[in-house]
Amino acid sequence: MRCWIALHISITTEPTVPAQPGAAVMDEAALQQALVSLALGFTPHVALVDEAVLLDVTGSLRLFGGLASLMQALAKRTEAFLDMHQLQAQLARAQGANSLVALGRLRHQARTSNGIQRVADLPLYTLTAARPHLDVLERIGCRHWGDLLNLPRDGMARRFGAGLLQALDRARGSAPDDYPWLTLPEHFEEKLELNALVTQAPALMTGVAGLLVKLQAWLIGRQSGLCALKLIWHLDKRRDVAPTGELEVRTAQPAQDLRHVSRLIAEHLAQQVLPAPVHALTLRSLVTESLTDSAAATASLLMEERRQGDSVVELVERLSARLGDAKVQAWEACNDHRPEQMQRWIRAAEVFKTRRTLKSAVRRTGPMTSSMASGQTEALYPTWLLPEPLQLQTVGNSPVYQGKLTRLAGPQRLEAAEWLLAEGSTARQAGLCARPWALRDYFVYRSQQGSLLWIYSERLGSAQQQARQRAWYLHGFFT
Numbered sequence: 001m002r003c004w005i006a007l008h009i010s011i012t013t014e015p016t017v018p019a020q021p022g023a024a025v026m027d028e029a030a031l032q033q034a035l036v037s038l039a040l041g042f043t044p045h046v047a048l049v050d051e052a053v054l055l056d057v058t059g060s061l062r063l064f065g066g067l068a069s070l071m072q073a074l075a076k077r078t079e080a081f082l083d084m085h086q087l088q089a090q091l092a093r094a095q096g097a098n099s100l101v102a103l104g105r106l107r108h109q110a111r112t113s114n115g116i117q118r119v120a121d122l123p124l125y126t127l128t129a130a131r132p133h134l135d136v137l138e139r140i141g142c143r144h145w146g147d148l149l150n151l152p153r154d155g156m157a158r159r160f161g162a163g164l165l166q167a168l169d170r171a172r173g174s175a176p177d178d179y180p181w182l183t184l185p186e187h188f189e190e191k192l193e194l195n196a197l198v199t200q201a202p203a204l205m206t207g208v209a210g211l212l213v214k215l216q217a218w219l220i221g222r223q224s225g226l227c228a229l230k231l232i233w234h235l236d237k238r239r240d241v242a243p244t245g246e247l248e249v250r251t252a253q254p255a256q257d258l259r260h261v262s263r264l265i266a267e268h269l270a271q272q273v274l275p276a277p278v279h280a281l282t283l284r285s286l287v288t289e290s291l292t293d294s295a296a297a298t299a300s301l302l303m304e305e306r307r308q309g310d311s312v313v314e315l316v317e318r319l320s321a322r323l324g325d326a327k328v329q330a331w332e333a334c335n336d337h338r339p340e341q342m343q344r345w346i347r348a349a350e351v352f353k354t355r356r357t358l359k360s361a362v363r364r365t366g367p368m369t370s371s372m373a374s375g376q377t378e379a380l381y382p383t384w385l386l387p388e389p390l391q392l393q394t395v396g397n398s399p400v401y402q403g404k405l406t407r408l409a410g411p412q413r414l415e416a417a418e419w420l421l422a423e424g425s426t427a428r429q430a431g432l433c434a435r436p437w438a439l440r441d442y443f444v445y446r447s448q449q450g451s452l453l454w455i456y457s458e459r460l461g462s463a464q465q466q467a468r469q470r471a472w473y474l475h476g477f478f479t
Helices: 028-039 058-064 067-084 099-111 128-139 145-149 153-160 162-172 201-222 259-269 312-323 348-365 424-429 463-467
Strands: 004-011 046-049 052-056 089-096 189-198 224-235 244-255 278-290 329-333 343-347 384-395 398-400 406-416 438-446 452-458 472-478
Touching: 004 028, 004 067, 004 099, 028 046, 028 052, 028 067, 028 201, 046 099, 052 099, 058 067, 067 089, 067 201, 089 099, 099 162, 128 145, 128 153, 128 162, 145 162, 153 162, 189 201, 201 224, 201 259, 201 278, 224 259, 244 259, 244 278, 384 452, 398 472
Parallel strands: none
Antiparallel strands: 004 052, 004 089, 046 052, 189 278, 224 244, 224 278, 329 343, 384 398, 384 472, 406 438, 438 452, 452 472
């Protein structure tokens, strides 16, 4: 047995409630398109008929645990979507064995609160094909669907046309419900004409908010997360400026909740200077990632595992948008045994991008081995390295730093020949290493104050050098 759901969404206005800042402004047509995208997350059979969105959920009932659970999940997702974007709207829904029954019950609920169980008792105004003939039908005593079913078929076809007869056959279930099913495009692109010319870039966020609502509905329908988008603003035609300006925003993690993306766009727009007034906006998705096999995909619109506040990734992206990528840096481990070259400072956005790429590779190829995932961990390395090693005084052949030191571990031997120094002359010119050759024995010492020190001595290689005293250097601290 087939099962259909009819949905209708209408905007409700409350004059006593002022519009909140940042709330999206949408008309019912745009909101209905967003509802289509949300519905496509539950079934691929979605059609837009007159004022309603029709869903054939026959094939989805088992997946969602029955009709009641499916309708509850659909209503919950829609309410969460409206609340997130501060949209005041009301969702009406009805169910039937075919599309015309579900649509008829939905239209009847819009006029009265009395629910009708029997299809024969539905008023004729709820049947689209009967609306042009309501006056005539009422004069002959036909006011409900059941009255039409009692009329002779041949006479009804001659008097009212074949369309009404075909609609009755579909309502009776003797004719199939065939619709051109709606599909979401592979890439999102939407253009918005602004109500007035905008001269200040931050003021464009009012239009961007409405476009992000449609983008998020598209992402939910495709069960995808956004990784990159492009915002294009169309400038008023002038001979001395380009016709458009654009902005690209990228995230380290695929996002379906676009509040973070909205904040990133606002940070970038705050630094833009418009050379001419803007009359239209275009929002385009560049990179998306499917969330169907990801831990980020949940049954609800709001990620159930989301913690309060922004994540580290979101904070870094906001700071990078506000201060510039070059001013927000993070360290990255390097595959090098020399302490000075074990890490480097790069743009923080690049670090998260690299980590995301590695996670994607792990999902495709499986977990990395321990040697791939991390370097050798047998050696002990300090938390802080000095910019330049500090030569220490010695007592006998032992180092001294703020008093006598106690050796805890070592030696850990390190040898760096000139061929390891990335073309020794180039490395020396860049200040990477003052000497082309390094022979060191590293030790862990504890000072009288309780701190742990990383100290090395230059290893002596010949019998003549063995006679002279070794030099000791403080290279780092353990914290």
